[in-house]
Amino acid sequence: PGYLDCKVFGSRGGLAVCGFFWVQHFMLKGKRVIVTGASTGIGEQMAYHLARMGAHVLVTARTEAKLQKVCTKHTCTGQSYVTLCPANGPQSCPAEPPMLFKTWTHTHRGLDMLILNHIGNSYFNYFDGDVGHVQKLLKINFLSYVAMTVSALPRLKDSGGSIVVVSSMAGKAGFPFTAPYSATKFALDGFFSSLRQELIIQKVDVSITLCILGFIDTAASDVVLVSPAPKEECALEIIKGGALRQREIYYKYAATKIPLLIRDWAPELLDYLIRRSYNVENLKKN
Numbered sequence: 001p002g003y004l005d006c007k008v009f010g011s012r013g014g015l016a017v018c019g020f021f022w023v024q025h026f027m028l029k030g031k032r033v034i035v036t037g038a039s040t041g042i043g044e045q046m047a048y049h050l051a052r053m054g055a056h057v058l059v060t061a062r063t064e065a066k067l068q069k070v071c072t073k074h075t076c077t078g079q080s081y082v083t084l085c086p087a088n089g090p091q092s093c094p095a096e097p098p099m100l101f102k103t104w105t106h107t108h109r110g111l112d113m114l115i116l117n118h119i120g121n122s123y124f125n126y127f128d129g130d131v132g133h134v135q136k137l138l139k140i141n142f143l144s145y146v147a148m149t150v151s152a153l154p155r156l157k158d159s160g161g162s163i164v165v166v167s168s169m170a171g172k173a174g175f176p177f178t179a180p181y182s183a184t185k186f187a188l189d190g191f192f193s194s195l196r197q198e199l200i201i202q203k204v205d206v207s208i209t210l211c212i213l214g215f216i217d218t219a220a221s222d223v224v225l226v227s228p229a230p231k232e233e234c235a236l237e238i239i240k241g242g243a244l245r246q247r248e249i250y251y252k253y254a255a256t257k258i259p260l261l262i263r264d265w266a267p268e269l270l271d272y273l274i275r276r277s278y279n280v281e282n283l284k285k286n
Ligand SMILES: NC(=O)C1=CN([C@@H]2O[C@H](COP(=O)(O)OP(=O)(O)OC[C@H]3O[C@@H](n4cnc5c(N)ncnc54)[C@H](OP(=O)(O)O)[C@@H]3O)[C@@H](O)[C@H]2O)C=CC1
Pocket: 036, 037, 038, 039, 040, 041, 042, 043, 060, 061, 062, 063, 064, 066, 089, 091, 092, 116, 117, 118, 119, 120, 121, 140, 166, 167, 168, 169, 213, 214, 215, 216, 217, 218, 219
C-alpha cells in the first residue's frame, strides 16, 4: 500500500519518502499500543499521532481529568481510538501487578507496542542528599518500567511486538542538577540493553528501542542555554523508531549523537561542553 500511495502522490523520490509515508500511515494502523505518562508532554503528543495513524491506544497517567481531555481531543478529530485507563497510576507502585494491562490486552486480544514514557517529579538543582527521593524516583522511572515489561512481555512475544523506552541524554552522560533523574535513566539503559541481548540470543521477536532525547519544549529553563526541540516532532520520531524496530533513536539527531560520540573519545571535553551549556547564576537558591 505504501508503494501505491507514493505513486498516487506522484513521488519519484523513492524509498525514503515512501518508507516515511508508510510508517506514518500504515504501519501502526490497527496496532494495539500502550503509552504511559500520556496525559501531558511528549506522551500526549504520541497518543495524538497514534490515534491519527489508526492505532488502538491505551493512555495512562495518574490524573484522570487530564487523560479525559486527551481522549476528548481524539473524539473531536473523529478518530476515537483512545481508551481511558483508570486513574490512580498503577505505575507509581510497581509492586502491584498492573491489572489494567491484563484487562485491556485481554479485551484487545493482545498488545503490539509498549511505550514507557512516564517520569515522576524531581528537582532541578544540586543534589540535596535526599536518598529517599532517589529511591522514590527509581521506583517510578525505573522499577515500574521493569514491572510493566514483565507483565507485557508474554503478549508482545505473541505479536512479535516492540518495547519503546524513553530516555534522555542525561541517561548516557553526566549532566549537572539532575543526579536522581540521571540515575534512573542510566538504569534503564543497563536493564533494557541487557534484556535486548537476551531476547536476541533466545530468538524472541520482541524489539527494544531506547530513545535518547535532548532538551524538549515540554520543559522551560533559564538555566539551560540550549534551545528546546518541539515535542510534536519528538513524539513522531519515537513512534517511528519503535515501529522500525530500531535499537536506539537520537532526537534531535546531530544535537544528541555528536556529543555522545565525543563522550567516548574525549569525556573531559564533553563534560566541559555540558557545563558550558548551563547558566548556573539562574539556578534557584534554596
Ligand atoms: N522534557 C525534556 O526536556 C526531556 C524529556 N525526556 C523524557 O521524555 C519523557 C516525557 O517527558 P515530558 O513529556 O517532558 O514529561 P511530562 O512531565 O510532560 O509528562 C510526564 C507524564 O508522566 C505522568 N506521571 C507523573 N508522575 C507520575 C507517577 N508517579 N506515576 C505515573 N505517571 C506519572 C504525568 O501525568 P500525571 O501527573 O497525571 O500522572 C505525565 O503524563 C520522559 O521519560 C522524560 O524523561 C528526555 C529528555 C528531555
